[in-house]
Amino acid sequence: MCGIIGYIGPKVAYPILLTGLKRMEYRGYDSAGISTISIEDNQRAVNIVKKQGKVSNLENKQTELQGNLGLAHTRWATHGQPSELNSHPHFNDDKSLMLVHNGIIENYLTIKRNLEQRGYVFHTQTDTEVLTKLIDYYHKKCKQKLSTTLQNYEQKKDPLELALRAALHDVVGAYGIVLFHKDTNKLYAAKHGSPLVIGIGKNEHFVASDPAAFLDHTRRVLYLEDEDIAIIKENSYELKSLCSHNGECIKRKEDLVDWDITAVEKNGYEHFMLKEIMEQPQTLANCLAGRLDPQFNDIKFTLKLTLNFIKNIKRISIIACGTSSYAAMAGKFLIEKYLRIPTEVEVASEWRYKNPIISKDDLVIVISQSGETADTLAALKLAKQFGAKTFGIINVVGSTMSREVDSGIYIHAGPEICVASTKAFTAQVLCLNFLLIKLGKIRGDLTETQIQRMISNLLNTPELVKQSLNNIEQIKAAANLIKDKQSIFYLGRGINFATAKEGAIKIKEISYIHAEDFASGEMKHGPIALLEKGFPVVTFVNKNDPLYEKNLSSIQEAKARGAYIIVVADHIDSTLQSYADTILQVPKVPDYLQPLINTIPLQLLAYYTAKLRGCEIDQPKNLAKSVTVE
Numbered sequence: 001m002c003g004i005i006g007y008i009g010p011k012v013a014y015p016i017l018l019t020g021l022k023r024m025e026y027r028g029y030d031s032a033g034i035s036t037i038s039i040e041d042n043q044r045a046v047n048i049v050k051k052q053g054k055v056s057n058l059e060n061k062q063t064e065l066q067g068n069l070g071l072a073h074t075r076w077a078t079h080g081q082p083s084e085l086n087s088h089p090h091f092n093d094d095k096s097l098m099l100v101h102n103g104i105i106e107n108y109l110t111i112k113r114n115l116e117q118r119g120y121v122f123h124t125q126t127d128t129e130v131l132t133k134l135i136d137y138y139h140k141k142c143k144q145k146l147s148t149t150l151q152n153y154e155q156k157k158d159p160l161e162l163a164l165r166a167a168l169h170d171v172v173g174a175y176g177i178v179l180f181h182k183d184t185n186k187l188y189a190a191k192h193g194s195p196l197v198i199g200i201g202k203n204e205h206f207v208a209s210d211p212a213a214f215l216d217h218t219r220r221v222l223y224l225e226d227e228d229i230a231i232i233k234e235n236s237y238e239l240k241s242l243c244s245h246n247g248e249c250i251k252r253k254e255d256l257v258d259w260d261i262t263a264v265e266k267n268g269y270e271h272f273m274l275k276e277i278m279e280q281p282q283t284l285a286n287c288l289a290g291r292l293d294p295q296f297n298d299i300k301f302t303l304k305l306t307l308n309f310i311k312n313i314k315r316i317s318i319i320a321c322g323t324s325s326y327a328a329m330a331g332k333f334l335i336e337k338y339l340r341i342p343t344e345v346e347v348a349s350e351w352r353y354k355n356p357i358i359s360k361d362d363l364v365i366v367i368s369q370s371g372e373t374a375d376t377l378a379a380l381k382l383a384k385q386f387g388a389k390t391f392g393i394i395n396v397v398g399s400t401m402s403r404e405v406d407s408g409i410y411i412h413a414g415p416e417i418c419v420a421s422t423k424a425f426t427a428q429v430l431c432l433n434f435l436l437i438k439l440g441k442i443r444g445d446l447t448e449t450q451i452q453r454m455i456s457n458l459l460n461t462p463e464l465v466k467q468s469l470n471n472i473e474q475i476k477a478a479a480n481l482i483k484d485k486q487s488i489f490y491l492g493r494g495i496n497f498a499t500a501k502e503g504a505i506k507i508k509e510i511s512y513i514h515a516e517d518f519a520s521g522e523m524k525h526g527p528i529a530l531l532e533k534g535f536p537v538v539t540f541v542n543k544n545d546p547l548y549e550k551n552l553s554s555i556q557e558a559k560a561r562g563a564y565i566i567v568v569a570d571h572i573d574s575t576l577q578s579y580a581d582t583i584l585q586v587p588k589v590p591d592y593l594q595p596l597i598n599t600i601p602l603q604l605l606a607y608y609t610a611k612l613r614g615c616e617i618d619q620p621k622n623l624a625k626s627v628t629v630e
């Protein structure tokens with residue numbers, strides 16, 4: 001949801017900024033812009049190029065964008081339609097101040113009105129132009145004040161830092177911002193709600209929304225926290241807090257990024273989505289590595305919860321958005337079935353505003369690939385305020401949620417670049433199984449034999465996923481049959497209702513075919529009215545499912561209305577063949593692994609359908625990864 005990068009150092013900034021934007025294009029891709037400061041004949045000049053559309057429109061601009069200091073932005077529009085005018089960077093009237101922003105300034109209209117009364121004129125529809133001009137207003141005021149003050153220590157203060165502080169105190173909303181002023185050799189960054197990370201190189205510094213943007217230059221990073229202000233120079237950086245008025249520097253531990261740049265490249269695949277689907281045997285192996293030991297009959301990860309708390313958990317709430325919330329639904333099914341702990345799953349955007357019932361005996365689990373999703377983060381903070389214990393299932397190492405939770409587990413899926421989530425979902429389901437076993441063991445809800453069996457099945461998942469990836473030709477044929485359809489139903493029962501939801505979101509977001517998911521038994525309560533000859537219905541049949549017969553009945557109801565039936569099944573026999581038009585076979589697994597395995601052919605079905613329809617698979621329209629705004 002908007003990608004930001006800034007650079008200061010001895011190298012030419014433009015190619016670094018351009019490459020950084022390309023690596024972050026998954027965060028937004030409706031317009032992009034770069035601004036640099038160049039020096040010629042001792043004169044400092046600000047250069048700016050902005051374009052509607054993809055980052056590639058900023059290629060070959062080296063002559064216009066010289067200099068060793070710059071910032072850049074790729075946008076996912078919130079305020080104002082995608083256009084060159086609304087794209088970032090935004091600037092003040094004499095273009096001396098340049099700013100890029102990720103987030104939403106909620107009170108921008110009030111601030112805009114105040115500034116208009118002071119003579120400011122606005123040319124765009126964005127909240128970012130308002131923030132830029134607010135900083136400009138305070139900057140002018142601070143410069144004036146500091147030039148008239150007699151106190152020496154006041155004169156040492158940086159007027160732009162003071163202006164930034166003053167402006168951010170006025171602002172309500174979320175931001176990750178980077179700015180510079182023509183007259184100083186510094187980048188300024190500030191964070192509240194939207195991620196920013198500083199890259200620390202040799203005599204050079206970077207600041208970006210994602211370390212992938214600068215990973216070919218340095219792995220040394222410092223993740224900014226909310227209310228941080230960073231003042232970044234070529235050879236050093238200072239970290240301060242917006243909450244401290246004295247402006248003293250903060251010391252914080254740096255980190256080393258432990259993945260390399262190949263993780264964010266396509267490596268010969270046509271799309272990131274296909275690469276990410278195909279690498280699931282490896283990502284799941286990474287997720288399992290060192291955590292499961294059949295000999296010890298246990299899972300290795302730290303639950304920072306007391307024995308007493310775990311034994312007396314009254315309720316579990318799992319909060320997430322989109323695909324992560326479907327993994328949560330699978331988790332709810334398992335926790336209730338195997339541990340008998342009442343578990344609620346709610347999308348974060350609803351839960352955070354419903355005055356949720358939270359008690360100190362509750363465990364609140366957040367699931368997020370990015371670890372930055374605004375609604376899930378707000379829900380997590382709310383749960384903590386009410387004293388609930390929190391646990392995170394998160395992919396992005398060092399993300400805001402990973403630092404906020406009381407304890408948690410990284411899913412180790414590696415960077416997910418395609419906007420549609422695939423490998424994160426399967427690793428989330430695997431981690432929910434880890435949690436299930438851990439809690440089941442401590443509470444005594446699972447027997448040693450059960451645990452042993454579960455662990456040995458979990459250890460087999462990379463191989464089982466490999467087998468599920470083998471059906472490509474058949475999946476392509478099914479894609480060919482549905483590619484021109486207007487609408488598809490995804491039906492699932494029990495734990496596979498979660499899989500149905502995940503299948504439906506995948507196809508709608510990348511192929512733009514309307515898809516709806518239903519609990520299989522609900523179809524007859526209304527949706528069945530839409531069925532007609534050739535209407536595709538995707539569903540699941542697992543041979544050992546206690547509701548096997550009922551699944552067949554649901555298929556029968558749809559088939560009787562002429563529906564075209566695609567079944568993901570763990571067997572093929574004459575009964576199933578008489579019911580299904582297409583069978584996508586997957587290996588036989590127990591219920592706790594079904595969403596993980598059954599989702600694989602549906603990911604591929606969505607991918608090949610989108611491909612046949614000529615869609616932009618990795619960057620679907622209107623979407624962006626990492627939804628850091630409400």
Ligand code: F6R
Nearest residue numbers: 322323324368369370373420421
């Ligand atoms: C769908 C998808 C989204 C995300 C959702 C939550 O393919 O990617 O529905 O799952 O925006 O994102 P995270 O998991 O980053 O919190």
